[in-house]
Amino acid sequence: MPRKRTRIISLAACGVLLLSGALHAQPEGSGLEPVQAPPPIPGLQSGNTLEPEVTITHSKKKVFQEYRINGRLYAVKIIPKDGAPYYFIDLDGDGTLETREYFLIPVNQWVLFSW
Structure with a gap:
């Protein structure tokens, strides 16, 4: 019986401590101002396309x-008759398509899923 009573008292004490911490988390009148709502998202302009031109x-x-996106070439996929397809990709946006020879550590890449 005393063991059950001490368990109930300790659980009640933990609950009181947790609630007292939540009450003092932010004092009233801390000088914070309400945040304004963000501006609306602008609509899509008529000249911009989101999907690539292939x-x-x-x-x-x-x-x-x-x-291509907006007329700028950013990737080329080459599909040989015999062999796996490979890519040339403009990684940094400078207009030059990079190949694996420019990388210090070549990483093998395969297309696992496509739809």
């Missing part, structure tokens, strides 16, 4: 897919 060019041994 140009597909066929040759005897390869298929080239060029990806």
